[in-house]
Amino acid sequence: MKAVGVIVEYNPFHNGHAFHVQAARETSNADIVIAVMSGNFLQRGEPALVSKWYRTKMALSGGVDLVFELPYQFATQNAEFFADGAISILDAVHCESFCFGSESGDISSFLKTIDFLEEHQEIFDENVRRHIKSGVSYPKALSLSFQDFTDTEGLLNLTKPNNILGFQYIKSIKKVNSKIKPLTIARKNANYHDEHFASETIASATSIRKALFSTDDRTFTIDQYVPEPTTELLKEYYNHYRGFHQWENYWSYLQFRLIQCTPEELRNIYEVEEGIENRLKAAALTAGSFQEFMEKIKTKRYTWTRLQRICVHILTNAVKEEMSKPEGANYLRLLGMTQKGKTYLNKVKSELKLPLVSKLSSYKQKEIMLDIKAAQIYSFGIPLDLRNEFIQQEYKQIPIIVK
């Protein structure tokens, strides 16, 4: 049995994702598709719309056979760490290949760009430092430094977020000398952050979330852009938990913690540096919403995404010590599987490169505690009367099995 990997967030799972899963299977000629999926908090520093369990159900209905959780330690990180974590998991479960979406659908441009940048590493790094000194954020500096090379033919456009992720995936594969074969398919006509629906059936997750939050009567006009199970699961979640998760639900807790903590405690939080703790504490005293807070703390040097990730770390109390320099995952947290996925897992079980976690109670490694805490903190986005059932679910839920 051959497996192809995908690295995803599914917030929520839509037709573009379904297309990607199908194309990954076809391009790779694999028997099963394995997804590494962010948990309840995402790479952009946001709570997911619905829990990882609901998103796992969507994935399994959409053609994925096995879903593993990308640990918090990687999921709420910049593209480089995010990629390292995800690739380490796909490698540990013996994926033969993995497939990501890109603008061009041409893997050679990724390989060529990596080789080119390795050759010109010194100049590139020098340029990055120069741009950072001018006061821009790190991603912006990377992008500007890359633009210095744009005359070279066949190079990737690394100013596009999706290309950056793909680029980092392949770098991660090289870093750990993995045998996984990288594949890419051209994304269907929806740009990564498009807020408007771009085609008849494909829309970005961003635009779908926007539609979900902007309609007051929740008539779910997103039907044409998502598979039916997504619509059903979103409806079920919304009705049961009386809403979706969004940053504003957590604002009171973030504000509370920012006011009660000392600057020293705040400095101990991952990515809180350069005196930003005072800025955060001061803004918390006057901001009336998360949006307002973000606008107050935004500077040229920090991207919105990075600031949101810092806020997630403050919520989960993720300190520097437990987050710094992770090289790769050290467990496989199974969230769900199809029968075919189960068969595959049984076959490779003895050769897995990392311990498999399907029940939390039987696993004691300390790194997973951060995932558990993140899931418990995520519960504060739902009403008080439903919260404790939700908090306890993290320990009780066994992997979801379909078909």
Place this chain on the structure above:
Amino acid sequence: MKAVGVIVEYNPFHNGHAFHVQAARETSNADIVIAVMSGNFLQRGEPALVSKWYRTKMALSGGVDLVFELPYQFATQNAEFFADGAISILDAVHCESFCFGSESGDISSFLKTIDFLEEHQEIFDENVRRHIKSGVSYPKALSLSFQDFTDTEGLLNLTKPNNILGFQYIKSIKKVNSKIKPLTIARKNANYHDEHFASETIASATSIRKALFSTDDRTFTIDQYVPEPTTELLKEYYNHYRGFHQWENYWSYLQFRLIQCTPEELRNIYEVEEGIENRLKAAALTAGSFQEFMEKIKTKRYTWTRLQRICVHILTNAVKEEMSKPEGANYLRLLGMTQKGKTYLNKVKSELKLPLVSKLSSYKQKEIMLDIKAAQIYSFGIPLDLRNEFIQQEYKQIPIIVK
């Protein structure tokens, strides 16, 4: 001009308090009455029904001429520290006497008891240790040890909470060699913690709070037990902030913090000792309300009050270092005054033993930061849309002046 001091919480100000203020003035033959009042969190480890500013207004309408805040560092402590803080403030503003309510109204029994216990200190301390070893709480051990002496004629009954406070006040006076003359008046027929109305016009604050929280339609049937300004101010507060403060309002924040913090951080909080941090963290995962949480963590060794105070310290993040062993207040935070109070203050201004704080912006000592933080955290007991105005009030509010 002569001043008499009173030590109060006014949660809320009722007819018994009005009687006490008047009796204090008469018994002492003083021109003005100075109150030292707990801020937003009280000695029993509870948020006050309404803010210290509203309670100051009640006090000024009820015959008090000057209101100073008892700093958080003393207000949320056991009777001994509470008394030390309050007496240090009355001493600093040159009260000639101070007057407290007691069961007997007989000051000689207090003086006699203190002398007696000093003479028998060693035996008493030995008894206290013995009782603590048997597994009871510290207040219970004190009470039991005291009972060993009950054959001695004319001694106080130190098992009554009000007598314990009076006893500690006088001990504090002796400790700092203050010239303040202690006076006591007999309490009107309402026991300290009575939950039922005991007379036609006098009821305990506990029973009044109970009535306020138990009526759904808020018809304020407490009218006969409180002066009119109290009724008006409670109504105004309730209508503006859509409710009163109570522990349940803060439960989500306490639960959030208990889940996100590490056991090490929790151990750093004042009064968190003997491994209770693990008990607190475990209970937070399954309790659905503050009441339920308290019932889960209650043990024979910890009184309900002490546990509630621990919870307040967790909310305000008050660590051992900033709370431990305070000897006396080091500032006078003025909350409000009448014209007569203002005249008195102008007369004694140059002789005050501690710096007077009437505007926060002009005061930099670090101890007051805890009062400010407590006031900000208290804001989380009101709805989100009104919170920020409330948070900022602490810096903007100048002392209230009436008449």
